[in-house]
Amino acid sequence: MENKIIAKRILDFQKSTFDSTFNSLTILQQQMEKMVQNFVQKSAWFPTEGKVAFNEWGNICDKGRRDFKETIDNSFKKWEEYLTAGESGSSGESASEAAAKADKTKMSKATI
Numbered sequence: 001m002e003n004k005i006i007a008k009r010i011l012d013f014q015k016s017t018f019d020s021t022f023n024s025l026t027i028l029q030q031q032m033e034k035m036v037q038n039f040v041q042k043s044a045w046f047p048t049e050g051k052v053a054f055n056e057w058g059n060i061c062d063k064g065r066r067d068f069k070e071t072i073d074n075s076f077k078k079w080e081e082y083l084t085a086g087e088s089g090s091s092g093e094s095a096s097e098a099a100a101k102a103d104k105t106k107m108s109k110a111t112i
Contacts, residue, residue, distance in 0.1 A: 008083050015076045022069060029065070033058050 040046050040054050 004083055011079055018072060026065060
C-alpha cells in the first residue's frame with residue numbers, strides 16, 4: 001500500500017509540474033504569436049495570403065496545444081484510476097493474488 005501512496009504522490013508531482021510548465025509555455029507561445037501578428041499586420045509589403053496563412057498557422061498551433069493537453073490529462077487520469085483501483089487491498093496485490101493467498105492461509109490452518 002505504501003508503494004501506491006508513493007506512486008500517487010509522484011504522479012501528483014509530475015502532473016503539477018506538467019501543468020505549470022505547460023501553462024508557462026502557452027503564455028510564451030501566445031505572446032510570440034501576438035508579436036508576429038503585429039509585425040505581419042503592420043508590414044505593408046507582406047501579402048494578404050501570407051497574413052491569412054499566419055492566422056491559420058496560429059489557429060493550428062492552438063488546436064494542437066489543446067489536443068496535446070487533453071491527451072496528457074487523459075493519460076494522467078488513467079494512471080490515477082490505475083493507482084486507486086486496488087486500494088481496498090491492504091498490500092497492493094491484485095484480487096487474484098489476494099484470493100490465492102487467502103486460500104493458501106485457509107489450507108495451512110486446516111492441516112494444523
